[in-house]
Amino acid sequence: MTFMNGIRAGSSIAIGYFPIALTFGLLAKTTGLSMWEATAMSIFVFAGAAQYISLTLIAKGVDPILIVLNTFVVNIRHFLMTASLNEKMQPDAAWKKAIYAFGVTDETFSVLATRKENNIRTPFAAGVILVSYGSWVVFTSVGHVIGANLPAFLKAAMSIALYAMFVGLLVPSMKGNRKVVYLALFGAIIHSLLGWTGLLSTGWAILVATLGSAILVEIMYTRIEKRVAKGSEA
């Protein structure tokens, strides 16, 4: 669980970020941001979905205050993720945790939280985050500078990368663990339903689907455990 192990575990994120960061740099250029402005957003915000949405809103001339508010709503789900991650991380000084907290994205969270170990070392987390962050920042600049995209077929194929990674992280935990299957299934179903009905915006929809599934399955399993406990008493 060293820093280098972390780099290795984070390398699929780095690959997945490559086409998205490249396209972000390119879109930022066409929106009228300079190379520094585009790169600075990737350096200081480090949140893919929120950054993309902000470009659309900047292009429409939306009030910057509303763009900030929207960023908050889109990223509120990380509150839930870091609360969950806290249960898995080794206890450490608050200032260290405050530093690596900056790098908790959907992707770094998924890689860290699906580890089998229950006491993830801080250097390991730092490795996962640094390789992901490096890819995100560097390829934002590259996308802006070269101002061109990947060949269409490759760009299309690479758009699946992060989802394939999520699948690759989920499936090993699903094997022989029905609880994990239920959790993922309910998360997927609730999120899809919220998407189709258009009831909530993306940020809230993921939050509600995740929390809904986590609570529902917890209730289900607490009941089962109680019944098993009663059964063994009788």
Add this chain to the structure above:
Amino acid sequence: MESWYWWMLLGMALVTYIPRAFPLTFLEGRELPPVVSGVLRNIPYAVLGALIFPAILFVQEGNLLFGLIGTIAAFAIAFAGANVIIVVMGTIAVLAVYSLFVG
């Protein structure tokens, strides 16, 4: 861009950072009620389900078949026991071949 851009960036950075940092620092060393920590331990798998679906099906706008092939490829490679990086590269390869020859 003028100075408003940098103020907006500062705001975006803060509202992104606070939800990430608050739980990790505030909850350090605190014992949570078992029900709460049970729910928190469920979050990673619930969130993966929600992150994958339905978005994976819509990676190419207006081309549901593309997303469906990618989904099947990713799950098939993962269930075969491959590690994450192989799942990622394998799925990209399948879709690259598909879009080169089919569209």
